[in-house]
Amino acid sequence: MQVSRRKFSLGCGALTLSFLVQSEFKLLTPENAKAQNIPFQNLTQDQALLIDILGDAIVPGANAAGLSHFIDHQLSANDKDNLLILRYLRVNPPFNDFYLSALTACETAIEKRYNKKITDLSEAELSEFIPLIMQNNPEGWLNAPPAAFFYFVLRSDAIDVTYGTRAGFDTLDIPYMAHIEPPRNLGIKS
Amino acid sequence: MKPSHEKVDILIIGSGAAGSLMAAKLSKTGKNVILLEAGPERGLNDLVSSQIQARRLKWSGDPVEETGSQPIGNVFNSGYGTGGSALHHYAVWPRLHEEDFKVKTLYGRALDWPINYDDLRPYYDKIQEEVGISGDHTTEVWRPKGMPYPLPPVPAFQQSEVIAQGFRKLGKTISPLPLALNSRDYNGRPGCLWDGWCDAGCPTKALANPLARYLPEAIKQGCKIIHHATVTRILTDKSGKKAIGALYHNKDGMKITQRASMVILAANAIQNPTLLLNSAEGGLANSSGLLGSYIMNHAAALVYGLFTPETEPYMGATGGQMLNQDSYDNKDKRKAGFGSYQWMIAQAIKPNDLLGFGGSNPGLYGKKLTEFMTDAAQHFGTMTGCVEDLPLEENRVTLSTNKNKYGMASAKVHHTSHKDSYALWQGAKQEGLEIFKAAEARQAWNGPLGPMHIMGGTVMGDRAKNSITNSYGQCHDIDNLFIAGAGLFPTSGGVNPTFTVHAVTLRSADYITQNWSSIT
Ligand SMILES: Cc1cc2nc3c(=O)[nH]c(=O)nc-3n(C[C@H](O)[C@H](O)[C@H](O)COP(=O)(O)OP(=O)(O)OC[C@H]3O[C@@H](n4cnc5c(N)ncnc54)[C@H](O)[C@@H]3O)c2cc1C
Ligand code: SF4
Numbered sequence: 001m002q003v004s005r006r007k008f009s010l011g012c013g014a015l016t017l018s019f020l021v022q023s024e025f026k027l028l029t030p031e032n033a034k035a036q037n038i039p040f041q042n043l044t045q046d047q048a049l050l051i052d053i054l055g056d057a058i059v060p061g062a063n064a065a066g067l068s069h070f071i072d073h074q075l076s077a078n079d080k081d082n083l084l085i086l087r088y089l090r091v092n093p094p095f096n097d098f099y100l101s102a103l104t105a106c107e108t109a110i111e112k113r114y115n116k117k118i119t120d121l122s123e124a125e126l127s128e129f130i131p132l133i134m135q136n137n138p139e140g141w142l143n144a145p146p147a148a149f150f151y152f153v154l155r156s157d158a159i160d161v162t163y164g165t166r167a168g169f170d171t172l173d174i175p176y177m178a179h180i181e182p183p184r185n186l187g188i189k190s
Numbered sequence: 191m192k193p194s195h196e197k198v199d200i201l202i203i204g205s206g207a208a209g210s211l212m213a214a215k216l217s218k219t220g221k222n223v224i225l226l227e228a229g230p231e232r233g234l235n236d237l238v239s240s241q242i243q244a245r246r247l248k249w250s251g252d253p254v255e256e257t258g259s260q261p262i263g264n265v266f267n268s269g270y271g272t273g274g275s276a277l278h279h280y281a282v283w284p285r286l287h288e289e290d291f292k293v294k295t296l297y298g299r300a301l302d303w304p305i306n307y308d309d310l311r312p313y314y315d316k317i318q319e320e321v322g323i324s325g326d327h328t329t330e331v332w333r334p335k336g337m338p339y340p341l342p343p344v345p346a347f348q349q350s351e352v353i354a355q356g357f358r359k360l361g362k363t364i365s366p367l368p369l370a371l372n373s374r375d376y377n378g379r380p381g382c383l384w385d386g387w388c389d390a391g392c393p394t395k396a397l398a399n400p401l402a403r404y405l406p407e408a409i410k411q412g413c414k415i416i417h418h419a420t421v422t423r424i425l426t427d428k429s430g431k432k433a434i435g436a437l438y439h440n441k442d443g444m445k446i447t448q449r450a451s452m453v454i455l456a457a458n459a460i461q462n463p464t465l466l467l468n469s470a471e472g473g474l475a476n477s478s479g480l481l482g483s484y485i486m487n488h489a490a491a492l493v494y495g496l497f498t499p500e501t502e503p504y505m506g507a508t509g510g511q512m513l514n515q516d517s518y519d520n521k522d523k524r525k526a527g528f529g530s531y532q533w534m535i536a537q538a539i540k541p542n543d544l545l546g547f548g549g550s551n552p553g554l555y556g557k558k559l560t561e562f563m564t565d566a567a568q569h570f571g572t573m574t575g576c577v578e579d580l581p582l583e584e585n586r587v588t589l590s591t592n593k594n595k596y597g598m599a600s601a602k603v604h605h606t607s608h609k610d611s612y613a614l615w616q617g618a619k620q621e622g623l624e625i626f627k628a629a630e631a632r633q634a635w636n637g638p639l640g641p642m643h644i645m646g647g648t649v650m651g652d653r654a655k656n657s658i659t660n661s662y663g664q665c666h667d668i669d670n671l672f673i674a675g676a677g678l679f680p681t682s683g684g685v686n687p688t689f690t691v692h693a694v695t696l697r698s699a700d701y702i703t704q705n706w707s708s709i710t
Contacts, residue, residue, distance in 0.1 A: 058555040080230075080250040080270075083242050088266045088544055092253040130555055152552055156542075159549065163563060164242050164542035172541060172567035174504050177385035179393050182240035 029184055030066025030073070030161055042075040042096060043068060046117075047103045051154070053118050054106070057126045058151070059158035065168070070161045075099065085156040089149075098145055098153075105144035106133070112140035198222045199710075201436055201450035203421045203465070206274020207688050208674035208695045209456035210400035213408035213415075215699035221706075223408070224448065226419040226438050228457070229271030234401055237278075237391030241543035244390035247271065247278045251420065252600035254460060255590045259606040262487050263641040266544065268458055272417065273400035275458065276688060278391040280509035281370040281398060282534055283323055283689035285314050287334050289519055290530070290683035297522055300580050301484070301680035304652040304661040307334055313693035321398040321692070322376040325368035332363075332515035341373045345384070349501040350511035350536035353571050356629025357514055357535075367513040367534060370689070371397040379403075386538025388508035389545070397507075416440070422598040424453055424469040424671065433671040439596050451710040452670045452702070454663075459485065459644040459677035463587045464601040466648070475665035477654050482587035484646035485605055486682040489615040491531070491575030492637030493622030494550045496565060497630065503547070503570040506538035510573070517618070518684060521578070525621075527614030529578030530684035533622070537572055547572075550637060571631065575618040576642070578684040580608035587647050605641075615639060643687050645676040662701040663694070670710050674698060 028036065040048050048068035056063035074084045079093040086095050110118050113132075114125055121129070132138045133147040141147050162168055166184065169176045200216050202209045205227040217223045228251050238244075249268035256262055269275035288307040293300040315337040325339035343366030346354070357364045371392070374381040382396040395402035409415065418441035425435045425447070435449035455462045463482040467473040473481040512535035521529050540546045547566040554562050585606065589599035607615070619636045626634035651657025654666035663678055665671040674695050676687040683690075702709065 058559070060556060060560050081246055083245050085245075085544070087245060087248065087250075088263070090256055090261060090263070090265075127556065134553065155552060155555065156544075156549060159542045159546070160242050163548055164240070164540070164546075168541060172563060174541070174567050176239075177383070177387070177504075178239035179383075179385070179387055180235065180238045182238045182243050 027183070030070045031064055032066070033069040033073075034066040038069060040068070040072045043072045046107070047100070048072065050103055050106060050118050053126070055154055055158040057130060058155050059162050061162040061171075062158035065161040067158050067161050071099065071157060085160065086153055089153065101144040102150040105141040105147070106150070108140040108142070109133075109138040109147075113138060195446065195448050197435070197449035197451070198224045199450065200224070200452045200454060201226065201448055202454045202456055203436060204274060204455070204457035204461070204675075205272055205400065205405065205415060206269065206456065206458060206675070207276035207279075207400065207691050209454070210273065210276075210404040210408060211692055211695045212454055212456060212674055212699055213413045214404040214411070215696065216702065217408050217411035217413040219703050223413040224450070225408070225413055225415040226421055226436070226448065227272060227415060227417050228420040229417065231417040232272040232277065232401070234393040234395070237393040239385075239387040239390050241390065241540050241546065244278060247391060251461070252594045252598070253592070254600065255592070255602040256605070257602065258585070258604045260487065260489065260639055260641060262460075262485065262603055262605050262644055264460060264603065264644070267642060267644050268460070272415075273405065277399050277401060278389055279399065279688060280388050281507070282367060282509040282686045283370040284368050284513065284515075284532065284685040285334055285336065286683045286685055286690050287332070287519060287530070289521060290681055293521065293681050297528075299528070301649065301651070303680050304650055304657075309661070310690070310693045310697065311336055313696045314689065317689065317692045317696055321370050321403055322372055322379070323368050323370050324366070324373035326366045329365035330368065330513065331365070332518055339368065341376055344369055344371075344373050344382070344507065344511060346511050347384070347502050347505040347536070348499070349503050349506070349571050352497050352499055352501050353535050353573060353626070353629050354512060356625040356627070359628040360625060362514055362516050362625070364512045364514050364535065367510045369507055369509055371507060382507060384506050384538070386504055386506060386508055386540065389543075420596070421457070421465060422468065422596045424455070424465060424474055426470070426474065426668065430470065430474075431668055433668055443595070445596070452672065454672045454674055456674040458675060459647045460587055460601050460603060462673055462675065462677045463647045464589070467587070467589050468598050475658055475667045475671060477667050478657060480583070480649070480656070481658055482647055483583045483585070484581035484649050484680065485585045485587060485603060486579040486581055486645040486679070487605055487641040488579055488643045488682060488684070489577040489607060489611065490640035490642050491577055491615055491618035491622055492640055493573050493575070493619070493626055493634065494547070494637065495571045495626040495629070495631030495634040496569050497571050498569070498632060500568050501571050503539045503566070503572070506536060508538055510534040511536040517621070524614055524617060526617030527612070528610040529580060529614045531575045531577040531614060531618050532684050533573050533575055535573040537574065539570060539572055541567065551635065571626070571629070573622060575615070575622060576684050576686060577611065577615045577618050579611045579682045581646055581649070581681060582608055585646075643676065643682070645679040645682050645687055648673045648677040649680045650678045651680060662698045664698075664701075664709070672698060672702070
């Protein structure tokens with residue numbers, strides 16, 4: 001599969017991202033984007049893995065819901081249409097610096113403490129690491145927003161993709177009752 | 191040469207709550223009215239039911255720098271584009287109380303309004319008839335004098351029934367929450383469906399946002415609205431005592447002069463002073479030196495709980511279902527701090543977003559979070575205290591060293607709560623937990639201080655020495671320059687501001703109509 005470019009367009013009043021896949025644009029949910037292995041535009045493969053593993057440990061289900069594809073997609077969104085929770089939290093767009101510096105700090109902190117990459121952490125190690133970042137900057141967490149703030153932001157993004165959609169409401173057995181149905185794909189087109 | 195448009199009678203800046211009401215009332219008198227809106231055009235079809243998509247309605251003009259211990263949360267608390275913040279506001283519309291207008295006289299602190307409740311009362315009554323508020327004046331025992339609500343109260347779903355028991359056990363009173371949304375069809379607008387999507391903007395017109403109520407009226411009467419029109423300066427004649435129009439930049443960045451016989455600034459409590467500070471050395475209409483001062487923010491006292499019975503927390507309106515104002519009058523009689531607060535009880539809640547139940551307990555993660563989400567979806571309860579913020583001169587808008595692409599300095603806003611307002615918020619939080627415990631919550635906890643509703647910054651008063659405008663929003667220094675919106679409030683009270691914004695704006699519109707020739 002070759003992705004040569006993507007663009008933003010407005011459909012049904014909602015921001016949509018389109019990937020050109022084999023010269024055709026298709027709509028994708030974040031989980032479909034993940035399943036189809038759509039290449040990232042802003043994140044490296046390692047950063048995306050970190051988001052998915054840590055995000056899923058905080059909010060189970062976030063990985064399958066396509067958390068890293070959602071964040072990657074939104075890092076390309078224009079400031080006015082950005083859907084990341086960060087815009088509420090007194091951080092001005094663009095948000096790349098925030099995520100990229102926090103992810104680097106997180107990678108370094110994990111390596112310092114466990115001498116491993118996040119992919120090699122055991123469940124027990126991961127559950128030990130999360131409360132650490134909730135409180136303080138662990139050793140190696142440098143040149144980045146405070147770890148506790150990053151935890152809050154990643155947790156909120158993960159709750160958005162996991163529970164903030166019709167599929168997420170269904171999991172919780174809550175009626176969605178939309179007046180105007182949002183795009184199922186959270187705006188991601190492929 | 192800069193392009194310029196034909197002179198109009200009235201130029202209004204900002205299409206939110208105040209701007210759209212002004213436009214409707216003044217265009218009705220046959221005046222030629224133009225409305226400039228910095229943000230994009232939005233229609234009812236853009237109001238997609240999703241807490242994630244709703245973020246597109248938020249402020250995305252120049253970034254506002256925030257300092258102080260309790261920053262104002264500008265992006266969450268402001269809108270951008272057609273209808274402004276009011277497009278996705280929650281329509282909780284109680285009145286201010288008599289005391290709120292005379293805090294200085296009664297208690298020797300804060301400020302007085304240059305008017306009394308009785309001056310506003312007929313305007314509250316008229317607006318509620320035009321807009322359609324649902325409520326019950328007989329059970330709302332704290333309500334100051336006024337006509338009964340035109341619509342029956344909103345229904346109480348399980349969540350409010352469960353929480354109400356706590357209030358009753360502690361001998362407190364509760365009443366349906368007055369909401370500017372239709373409990374049944376009213377004046378051609380449909381009844382509410384109780385689905386809790388108000389924060390994403392109500393597209394059915396059940397809720398009285400500007401697109402549902404006053405903007406269509408203004409446009410029908412000939413008012414022209416231009417979007418993507420960012421005003422960067424108010425223009426005056428050489429004397430500096432008469433406004434002659436405004437400069438704005440359109441979507442393509444072109445600088446345009448719009449001349450007018452009268453200018454009305456309705457660009458929200460932060461952007462109004464920012465524009466005036468950018469319009470003259472030392473600020474336009476600033477002989478008092480107080481331009482930008484007395485910025486206020488209600489402190490939200492957030493109370494959350496899990497209950498044993500099912501609460502249907504997804505049912506109802508985002509604003510809530512019930513009201514308690516036992517801690518409102520006699521501002522000096524609180525257990526802690528000074529001022530007034532009210533409880534807005536049983537907000538319809540979604541799983542995600544800042545106000546969603548998923549965010550209510552950020553310490554939970556992993557399996558415990560999954561269990562909590564499943565439990566909360568059926569058993570969650572919440573209420574919010576709207577806590578008065580005393581006005582402080584040092585809580586103010588000044589200009590940042592950052593400039594936008596048009597050379598206009600952006601806003602810097604400092605806000606630290608008065609120590610007595612902070613103590614009041616702490617006392618309210620504590621009381622909230624006691625009420626939830628009395629309601630037999632299995633667990634009850636508080637959220638952090640959430641800022642809501644931005645007020646002040648261009649306060650009204652009786653003299654040019656202590657305020658920016660008179661009681662009509664007319665600038666003391668410039669007769670044909672008016673300000674509208676919550677920025678005029680000298681005190682915040684402990685109620686949501688938008689009903690009062692409407693009443694004050696309607697009073698100003700009447701004054702402008704009656705005194706047009708002498709003002710211009
Ligand atoms: C999430 C939320 C919930 C709320 N819920 C309630 C509630 O339940 N009850 C209640 O009473 N209040 C509520 N409010 C507050 C309410 O929305 C405001 O009090 C009200 O909208 C203020 O009206 P305004 O006309 O002063 O400003 P706004 O409605 O904000 O309108 C100002 C407009 O001016 C435009 N503007 C700004 N700068 C410029 C410029 N330079 N040039 C041109 N245009 C410009 C903006 O884009 C905006 O459209 C809520 C607000 C929010 C954000
Ligand atoms: S709950 Fe009622 S007022 Fe709110 S969006 Fe739905 S229909 Fe509109």
